Amino acid sequence: MQAPWRRRHERHPPGKRPSRLGDDGRHREAEYTLALTFDPSGPCCCRGVHIQLRTLDRQVEQLARQLPQAQLLTSIFGVGPLIATAFVAEHGAGVARYADARQFAASLGLTPREHSSGNTRRLGGITKWGDAYRRRLLIQGASSVVLHCQRHQDPLSDLAHRLLERHKPRNVVTTAVANRLARIIYAVLKHGEAYRRSPPELARTT
Template identity: 35%
Template sequence: MKKVRVELPLILEDSDNDLTDLSREMFAEQYEKLVALDEEIKQQDRRISRLCNSNQLSQRFLDVPGIGAITATIIASDIGAGKSYQSSRDYAASLGIVPRQHSSGDNQVYLGISKRGNRYIRTMLIHGARSVLKHCSGKKDKLSLWLQALIERRGFNKAAVALANKNARILWAMASQDKEYDAALT
């Protein structure tokens, strides 16, 4: 984006590049719209950050790896004090990021994630988890080592869902027990 912002005005001003006057005019209009849209996105990001920082619970959620201002704010509004769920598994199940079970007696069979529940929050958690996974290689902290081994065993996408599930459970525990994030416990 920044490269386009710098190069496009120079390209439009260059009279030796065989662009017609009409195409220069159209590109200039589209460039102005792009700059305005970029500024509007920045303004909305600032609003979301202010909203996130105004809520004590969403502020605490920001300490969890893979949780940004948008995700922290939406989960804080969804989970509240966490009292409407019996356990962290119940909250993760409400988002659809726990494995479906087909079990009887001692024979437990876990299938893929259920994909039931809140699709938006599930998607936000998985995207945040993917971001953490992309940057975990070479790190030696407990979470990164677990993620590296999980990626090796199960693959990138399953590891992302596993981390999203773990983060949902951590967020529920933080909300219901009114605690801070502790990286040593993950």
């Protein structure tokens, strides 16, 4: 059985494949380039893959420096060049189609399922609807925030720290931080301003 990357290569030979820049910016193009150049039977396969990944990382970082909106998004703790460019590629034209930050987070599947009856309201796990690719990116960014929350003084780290102190499972804390990250990204894209990290004490009262 041939690997998926081989079948993909045969469907779209070099020079004849359709452009994917309109779908997810340069991320899909980078994935396609990696699929074409990856040879699992070649010598020093792992070393070659690491070199290719570093090259792609540098390309994404360069792209992030060229996009003003991406520079604004990287002002958020937990958002690096990859996350920033991914959201600019999809939402760079604006977030006006979303009524508010909660709806934006819901489009990424980061809001909890609700099971209510009468006066009882129960919240379950996240819906996982919508954009799975960017949801995974936010989960990765949130994991970094949770891992380093003890060494930072900002609202996101404070949220992670408080939830961990309440002995919440780490995956629950990570998901909560990812939800907050999505809402902050919405605000930055909507207002076109860098994220201003308010002190944790002030963030709790607002």
